[in-house]
Amino acid sequence: KQEVTQIPAALSVPEGENLVLNCSFTDSAIYNLQWFRQDPGKGLTSLLLIQSSQREQTSGRLNASLDKSSGRSTLYIAASQPGDSATYLCAQTHSGTSYGKLTFGQGTILTVHP
C-alpha cells in the first residue's frame, strides 16, 4: 500500500523565517510528486510538480526537492509571509497506472504570524 506522510502536522513561525516542510513516501515507483496549497474552505492549488527524473523545482520563494532513493521530498519556503498561511499537501503519482493516480499526504498546516 502506497503511503505518503507529512511532517510536521502543524507549524507556526514568525514572519520572515525560512522553513522546510517534509514529505516521505513508501512507493519507490514514483512518477512525479506534486506540492499543493489549500486555503480554508477552498480547493487545492498546484504549487510545484517534480518529475521523477528531476531533483528539484523552483517557483519564486518556493523550492521543492525530490530524493527517490530515500523516499523524501521537501518544500522550502523562503522569507515566509502571513499570506503563506495555509495547508500544504504533497501527493505522489504512481507509475503503475496509465494516468498517474495520486496519493496525498495529510498535509502540514502552516501559520505565519506577523
Added chain:
Amino acid sequence: DAGVIQSPRHEVTEMGQEVTLRCKPISGHNSLFWYRQTMMRGLELLIYFNNNVPIDDSGMPEDRFSAKMPNASFSTLKIQPSEPRDSAVYFCASSLRGANTGELFFGEGSRLTVL
C-alpha cells in the same frame, strides 16, 4: 478560464436522501477526477474519467455512489441513499493529460453534510 466549477458549494440533507454533485471541468481538459476529503482519511480518489469514459472507479465506496460524465464539459457524482458517514468535502479536478504529465486543477469543492 473560470477554472473547475462545482455546485452546490454546500449541501445539507437528511439521511436517506439522494444527493447530486456537479462539476464543470476546464475547457479542453480530457481528464476528470472526483476526490473526497475528510479529517480522518484526508483526500481519497473516488473515480477517474478520461475522454468521458470511467477508467478507474476502485475508490468508489459502495453501490450507493455513482458518477457519470455525459459529455466533456459536465460530470455528476450521485449518492443514493445518503448516510451521515458520507459527510465530507467532495472535490472535482481536471487535467489536460492526466496527472502523469500535467497539473491537476481543483474546484472549490462541495461540502456535504448528511444529518
